[in-house]
Amino acid sequence: MKRIIRFSKIFIPAALFSLILIAAGITGYIYNGGFNLGVDFQAGLLQELQFAPKAFSITYSGSGNASVQYDKQAISIVITGSGSPNEVFNFNFDSFKTLGALTEAMQTQVSGLAAELSASKEIKTEWLVESAEGTPQLSASPYSFHYLEPGSSAIEISEVRDALTVVYGSAVAVQELGEKSERRFMIRLQDDEKNNETNKMPLKAALEAKFGKDSVAITSSDYVGSRFSRQLQEQAWILMTLTMILILVYASIRFKPQFAIGAVLAIAHDAFVMVAFIVWTRMEFNTTTIAAILTILGYSINDTIVVFDRIRETRKFNPDDDFRNVLDRALSETLARTIITTFTTMLAVFSLYIFTSGSMKDFALALIVGMLSGVYSTIFVASGWTLFWERHIKSKNKKALPVQTAS
Numbered sequence: 001m002k003r004i005i006r007f008s009k010i011f012i013p014a015a016l017f018s019l020i021l022i023a024a025g026i027t028g029y030i031y032n033g034g035f036n037l038g039v040d041f042q043a044g045l046l047q048e049l050q051f052a053p054k055a056f057s058i059t060y061s062g063s064g065n066a067s068v069q070y071d072k073q074a075i076s077i078v079i080t081g082s083g084s085p086n087e088v089f090n091f092n093f094d095s096f097k098t099l100g101a102l103t104e105a106m107q108t109q110v111s112g113l114a115a116e117l118s119a120s121k122e123i124k125t126e127w128l129v130e131s132a133e134g135t136p137q138l139s140a141s142p143y144s145f146h147y148l149e150p151g152s153s154a155i156e157i158s159e160v161r162d163a164l165t166v167v168y169g170s171a172v173a174v175q176e177l178g179e180k181s182e183r184r185f186m187i188r189l190q191d192d193e194k195n196n197e198t199n200k201m202p203l204k205a206a207l208e209a210k211f212g213k214d215s216v217a218i219t220s221s222d223y224v225g226s227r228f229s230r231q232l233q234e235q236a237w238i239l240m241t242l243t244m245i246l247i248l249v250y251a252s253i254r255f256k257p258q259f260a261i262g263a264v265l266a267i268a269h270d271a272f273v274m275v276a277f278i279v280w281t282r283m284e285f286n287t288t289t290i291a292a293i294l295t296i297l298g299y300s301i302n303d304t305i306v307v308f309d310r311i312r313e314t315r316k317f318n319p320d321d322d323f324r325n326v327l328d329r330a331l332s333e334t335l336a337r338t339i340i341t342t343f344t345t346m347l348a349v350f351s352l353y354i355f356t357s358g359s360m361k362d363f364a365l366a367l368i369v370g371m372l373s374g375v376y377s378t379i380f381v382a383s384g385w386t387l388f389w390e391r392h393i394k395s396k397n398k399k400a401l402p403v404q405t406a407s
Helices: 007-031 099-109 157-171 203-211 226-254 257-281 287-317 323-355 359-400
Strands: 044-051 054-060 065-070 074-080 087-092 113-117 143-147 172-177 184-190 216-224
Touching: 007 257, 007 323, 007 359, 044 203, 054 099, 074 099, 087 099, 099 113, 157 172, 157 184, 157 203, 172 359, 203 216, 226 257, 226 287, 257 287, 257 359, 287 323, 287 359, 323 359
Parallel strands: none
Antiparallel strands: 044 184, 044 216, 054 113, 054 143, 065 074, 074 087, 172 184
């Protein structure tokens, strides 16, 4: 016979421990002034940039209108306009492998176009990176191209944050994108709608003051108003609330109401534990964090449903046994499954945490904490609530029985 672990003896201490964790989360939220909001939930100017030296720039003084198109494999110059023949000049990187060859061909084939090299003419064209800086409509104002040589040293996010904090203070938020070797970052300058000047701030100049002139390529630039930012935050909370409501409905249909409430209490507990972890570690709260929380809620409810199924099955075969014994037996029988499932899943999560960086590393860390919380809540919160409910009903039924008197 399989050994039965008396989990029920720890339900009350576990409940007190859970209350302490929840209180710590609420205290941390108030003490720290809320979440450390990431760039996804802050109003203001949003720019993606890459630290890449300037390769060359082009100007146009010919007839008609000229525009430039770039698709990572070729550069195209499109000539349109009244009195000028519509022409498209394609400069494929397979044909022009160096900056010297590319710029010479551009000046030779496109009348009125001038190119000025800022880097060695031996730099490979395949190293060029896209830039959204300036307008693709060519004129006497230079349009710049940048490049990033493979093996370039990484730039730490702390260096970028320090360079911008000197200029903008706490109004700036920085997030790393992709691999460190790509040197890509997302930066948001906050805006409270009272002073809409963030889009005029020389962000690029502030970075070039530290990292060198012409060392930054702006790859995209957008402005998000505070009203839209607030809507994103509200939608995030609505999404998580809706998730709990749907789980309550699903569990109510599949099990008795006390099981459904226990399942919702368990995932609410996991959400509060995640909040406590996020506010005290000052991890950025962004869309990746929300994805981690929702992933944990799904993982936790899956584990809870498996345990509840075993409780129902065990009770079916032992209808006269005390519910406490039924609960302990079901939890003991599913313990090995829970440990193996969690361990194998965490192997993948730990790999993400060790071998990634930036937002993916935070995502993995949040999953690790959430998975441990999910296992705990399934055993001690969801199951503990069902035991409390059963005892409450049994006690209520005993009081409702009529008292027989001797005749």
